[in-house]
Amino acid sequence: MRRFISTFSLTSKQWGLLLLLPIFFSMSISYVITSYIVHGKAREVGNFNLERLEELLAQSESINQFAITLKEGDCGKLSEYMRFKPYYRGVILFNEKAMYCSSTAGDIDLPLNSLLPENKLADSAHYIVPETPARSGVPAIISISKNVETHRGSIVVIEGEYFVDAFIQPEVFPRLVSNVVLGLHGATLPSVPNFGDGEIISVLADDKEFVILLELSREFFRHFFWIYFGVSLPICFIIVLLSGLLFLRKKYRHSLADDIRSGIENEEFFLVYQPVICAEDGKSKGVEALVRWQHPQMGLVRPDLFIPIAEEGKLIVPLTNYIFERALKDFADMKVEPGFRIAFNVAPEHFTQDDIESKFIHLRDSLERIGVKPLIEITERQLLTPDIFQCIESLRQLGILVAIDGFGTGQTTLSLLQTMPLDYLKIDKCFIDTIGQDSVTSHVLDTIIELSHKMNYVVVAEGVETQEQADYLTSRQVHFLQGYLFAKPMKLADLKLWLVEHFKH
CATH class of the missing domain: 3.20.20.450 (EAL domain)
Structure with missing residues (x-):
C-alpha cells in the first residue's frame, strides 16, 4: 500500500481534499440513515401504541355493554367484573339525573357534569378528560356509551397516565422518545404538554380520531448518528481515497x-x-x-x-x-x-x-x-x-x-x-x-x-x-x-x- 501511494505526487490541497471528503460524505450519510431509522422506529412505536389504544377502546365497548345491562343497585357485580382489568381505572354508571354507581366506590350520587358537561353525555364517544371524580388532577381517556331507550349509560375510564408512560422507558439509555402527547377532539393527555427542543413527529390513527405527538430524544439521535459515522467513515475514506488516487493517476492494481x-x-x-x-x-x-x-x-x-x-x-x-x-x-x-x-x-x-x-x-x-x-x-x-x-x-x-x-x-x-x-x-x-x-x-x-x-x-x-x-x-x-x-x-x-x-x- 505504501509503495502504491508513493507513486502519486499530489499537492497538499489535493491530499487535504481527499481527507476531508470522506468526513463530509460520512456525516451526510450518517445523518440521512439515522433520520430515516429514528423516524421509522418512532412511527413504529406510535402505531404500536395506537393499536394498543384501539384494543383498550374495543374492550371498553364490551365493558359498556355489560355495565348498561346491570340494574341499579348492582354495583357489587360491576366491581367484581372490573377486578382484573388493570388498565382501566373503573366504570361509572349514570342515568338522566346523576351518576349513581362506580366500580371503585360503589353507590355514588354525583352530578352529571362532574366528569363532562351534560350535553356530551348524550353521545357515545371517546374523550380525554383532565381529571375524574376518583382522581382529581390526573387525566384519563373515557369511553361513553348510552342506551337511548332507557336513558342510562356507562363511562369506562382508561388510565391515561399509565398509557402515556408506556411510551417512555426512563431506565433505558438512549431513550427513543422523551415526551409523548395524545390528542383527541382538541384535548390532550397530558393536559399541559411539556415539549422540549427535540424534533416532534405526529402519528395519526387510521380512523383519524386519535393523534400521537412524539418528541424524539436528541441523545438517541446523537447516539446512533455517531455509531453510523464510525462505521461509515472508514468505508467512505477508503472509497474516496482510492477513487481519488485512481482518478488522478491511473495505476494498474493487481487483484x-x-x-x-x-x-x-x-x-x-x-x-x-x-x-x-x-x-x-x-x-x-x-x-x-x-x-x-x-x-x-x-x-x-x-x-x-x-x-x-x-x-x-x-x-x-x-x-x-x-x-x-x-x-x-x-x-x-x-x-x-x-x-x-x-x-x-x-x-x-x-x-x-x-x-x-x-x-x-x-x-x-x-x-x-x-x-x-x-x-x-x-x-x-x-x-x-x-x-x-x-x-x-x-x-x-x-x-x-x-x-x-x-x-x-x-x-x-x-x-x-x-x-x-x-x-x-x-x-x-x-x-x-x-x-x-x-x-x-x-x-x-x-x-x-x-x-x-x-x-x-x-x-x-x-x-x-x-x-x-x-x-x-x-x-x-x-x-x-x-x-x-x-x-x-x-x-x-x-x-x-x-x-x-x-x-x-
Whole structure:
C-alpha cells in the first residue's frame, strides 16, 4: 500500500481534499440513515401504541355493554367484573339525573357534569378528560356509551397516565422518545404538554380520531448518528481515497486473484500435513494435505481468505493440480507404512474437467510407487450434481478413494448419501464439539455415525481436541480420528520427525 501511494505526487490541497471528503460524505450519510431509522422506529412505536389504544377502546365497548345491562343497585357485580382489568381505572354508571354507581366506590350520587358537561353525555364517544371524580388532577381517556331507550349509560375510564408512560422507558439509555402527547377532539393527555427542543413527529390513527405527538430524544439521535459515522467513515475514506488516487493517476492494481495466479507460478504455496489416527490401534494411517500461502507482501495468508477467492476466480482447479504435484514431490523420498494414505481437498468443479480421469490416474500411479494411496475429500461448498456423482463413481472404479469432507455443514444431506458413491465420510468439527454437551446437535452426531455404519462408510472424525471426545468416538466405532489432540498440521520436515517418533512408540 505504501509503495502504491508513493507513486502519486499530489499537492497538499489535493491530499487535504481527499481527507476531508470522506468526513463530509460520512456525516451526510450518517445523518440521512439515522433520520430515516429514528423516524421509522418512532412511527413504529406510535402505531404500536395506537393499536394498543384501539384494543383498550374495543374492550371498553364490551365493558359498556355489560355495565348498561346491570340494574341499579348492582354495583357489587360491576366491581367484581372490573377486578382484573388493570388498565382501566373503573366504570361509572349514570342515568338522566346523576351518576349513581362506580366500580371503585360503589353507590355514588354525583352530578352529571362532574366528569363532562351534560350535553356530551348524550353521545357515545371517546374523550380525554383532565381529571375524574376518583382522581382529581390526573387525566384519563373515557369511553361513553348510552342506551337511548332507557336513558342510562356507562363511562369506562382508561388510565391515561399509565398509557402515556408506556411510551417512555426512563431506565433505558438512549431513550427513543422523551415526551409523548395524545390528542383527541382538541384535548390532550397530558393536559399541559411539556415539549422540549427535540424534533416532534405526529402519528395519526387510521380512523383519524386519535393523534400521537412524539418528541424524539436528541441523545438517541446523537447516539446512533455517531455509531453510523464510525462505521461509515472508514468505508467512505477508503472509497474516496482510492477513487481519488485512481482518478488522478491511473495505476494498474493487481487483484488477489491475480496474486493467486502468480503465486502458483512462483510456487508461493506450500503444504502442511495433519496425521490421521486409527482409533483401533492408535497408529497414523495417513495424513491430510492442507495448502498454505506465503504471500511476498502480505505474509502468511489464511486459507479461509484465499480459497473462496480461488473458487470465484476459477483458479481452484489449477491450485488443486499444484497441490497434487507438490505432494508428489514432498513424498518422493518418504518411507511410510504400507497402505499409508494422503487426503486431498477437492472442490466439486474439479470433476467437470475433461481430463479429470487422466490426472487422477497419474496421481494414483505416482503415489502407488511409493506405497501411498490417494484419498479425495470433496468439499461441500458447491452443489453436487448427478454428473459429478457419475464422475466420482468412475474414479472409484479406478481405485481412487472418495470422501465427503466436513459432512453436515454443506450441500450434502442424509438422503443424498443413499445415492452418492462414497468410501469415507468425515464428520465436521462442529458436531465433535457437542460431545459431552446436552444439546439438540449432540444427538445429530450419533445419527450420522449410525447411518455411516449402516451404509458401510469408513468414518473419520475431524477436530478431535480432548481425550473425552476421542474415547466417545472410539466407543461408537468411529474408524479414524484427526485433530490437535494427536498432532497439528506440520511442514514436511516436522512430519518426518513426527512419524519416526510416532512409530517408535
